Amino acid sequence: MRCSNCGAENRPGAQFCMRCAAPLRGSAGPGWAAPGQASPAVSLVVQSGPQAGQTFTLHDGVNSVGRDPGNDVLLTESSVSRSHARIVVRPEGVWVEDLGSTSGTFVNGQRVTASTWLRSGDVVYFGGVVALSVQIAPMAHPAHPAYPAAPLAVPTPAAPPAAAFQVCPRCGAQNRSGVRYCEQCAAPLVTGAPPEPARPSKPRRRWMWTLGGAVALLVCLAVAAIGIMNSPWAARWAGGKRATPTSAPAALAPTEPVEPAPEQTPTSTPSPRPRTRTPTPTLTPSPTRTRPPAGVSSTATRTPTPTFTPTSPPPEPPTETPTETPTETPTPPPPEEPPPPEEPPAVPPPQILKFESDKTTLNPGEHALLTYEVMYADEANIDWWMALALEEGADYDSGTVAYPYDELSSGYNNVCLHASNSSDVDVYCLGLTAATPAPPPPEIITFESDKYALSPGEHATLYYEVMNATQIYLNDVEFDTDENAAKDTGMPLVFYEDLTTGDNQFCLSVSNGVDTVGECLWIEKQSAPSTIILNNNSGSRICRVNISPVTDDEWGDDWLGDDTIPPGGSYTFSPPSGIYDLRAQDCNDNDLATLWEVEISGTFNIWNVP
Secondary structure: OEOOOOOOEOOOOOOEOOOOOOEOOOOOOOOOOOOOOOOOOEEEEEOOOOOOOOEEEOOOEEEEEEOOOOOOEEOOOOOOOOOOEEEEEEOOEEEEEEOOOOOOEEEOOEEOOOOEEEOOOOEEEEOOOEEEEEEEOOOOOOOEOOEOOOOOOOOOOOOOOOOOEEEOOOOOOEEEOOOOEOOOOOOEOOOOOOOOOOOOOHHHHHHHHHHHHHHHHHHHHHHHHHHHHHOHHHHHHHHHHOOOOOOOOOOOOOOOOOOOOOOOOOOOOOOOOOOOOOOOOOOOOOOOOOOOOOOOOOOOOOOOOOOOOOOOOOOOOOOOOOOOOOOOOOOOOOOOOOOOOOOOOOOOOOEEEEEEEOOOEEOOOOEEEEEEEEEOOOEEEEOOOEEOOOOOOOOEEEEEEEEEHHHOOOEEEEEEEEEEOOOOEEEEEEEEEEOOOOOOOOEEEEEEEOOOEEOOOOEEEEEEEEEOOOEEEEOOEEEOOOOOOOEEEEOOEEEHHHOOOEEEEEEEEEEOOOOEEEEEEEEEEOOOEOOEEEEEOOOOOEEEEEEEEOOOOOOOOOOOOOOOEOOOOEEEEOOEOEEEEEEEEEOOOOEEEEEEEEEEOOOOEEEEEO
């Protein structure tokens, strides 16, 4: 299992890194912290949005993030959900988890689909708009009685070989030799091997691998050659094939037969070779150990093998007695880690070059044309729901899309473009305002009166019917309206005493708060009526009578209508008081009598037609 903090390879099931003691992703969890270890001091700094520059200090445990006022981290941006995410602070680390938000949670451009471990310097996006930088204060391992803060002991040449494993002083877990921190509880190990050397750079490591391989190959060849030379089969082969041994050292005479060396009294009781194999590293031959001549006792642990003549049967190989303690314990070289896999080339972050709108305010039924230009983007969308079609494999893309009025909320709206790829996310927002819909126009359906001339004691009823009106006025008098109905009706009264002399104008005005329409009518105030009695003293029948005000140039209508006045008959007319021109005609339109500027008033005015 590879550590995401330092890259060291750990054995499967380890909870903490053996090199840096960092929690291993997917293994470490709540409850694995070292005893006495406190939670780190964590704070979030807002980098974008309307709260830029604000700092939130997180407490130990669960910290809620969202737009609802009850959250620990309150973000007012509209793209943030009411309960958006939560951040857990524990002694073993800091995690963030999305709570099924609409717009999602991103850590360094990667969308959060499970609990994600946070490190200092990470950037967390909530809603794709609000960016918060994670600041984590470094934690120090507190002193603990189970593992005192003492320097690691350096083995001396006389020290015995290192054990095959190390026992953790805190939890008792067995760890591999050379591990610096316990892989189960992250406690420092005081019985380990010397500190691990610093990792060289890649070019140097390739050179060291090449040189180390060559040296190891030469050492193996040398050990194999020495083993073959010291083996009894080499001596047996030399005695059977040649009369003069060639494997003896130069101190022996090659032409003289060599007698077997007398048996040497061993300095200690011989003991059989133990069968158990200790995990000691491969020994390299010491430059001080040489093969002694025959007949000479050696101080080494081996009894020298005698050389025989071809006629002598080969003796049995002597029993080796390990009587000496090596003067130096070889230290195994630290295991070389395999080179990490080559990282793929870095992907450039996405860039929004242009995001504009042809309108800033939209009326009902309208739409805005949004123009965009992006670089290095694999995906792009507007407000998370309008996906943009990008050309696959192209670094640059542009286009224009229509944003309808119906997608806007009332008032000011943030419309945001999101461009992303595998490395990062870029966001740019602009403002669009939804105009309030205009009310329907007002309309006067009916406005009329039952009388258009009033005599003393009379009154007229005005009737109106209007639509979409919030205000109704008749001259200067306001009438009530029904707010829940589109149509309003009324029947105001006009009395004779309210009129002035002559014609009186009455205007109805209706408004919806934006537009106003009006309509007018006239009502005449009449004086007291007078009576005219016409006596026909002529011998002709009167078929036409004109009673015309002196102000009119024409005679006007026939006051008799379909009636006639026979000779010797009379007829009564009731015109208003005033000055009139009078004319009577027979049935052949011949004038019988004409009177000019006659003042008519009173009740009994007699007009005799001779």
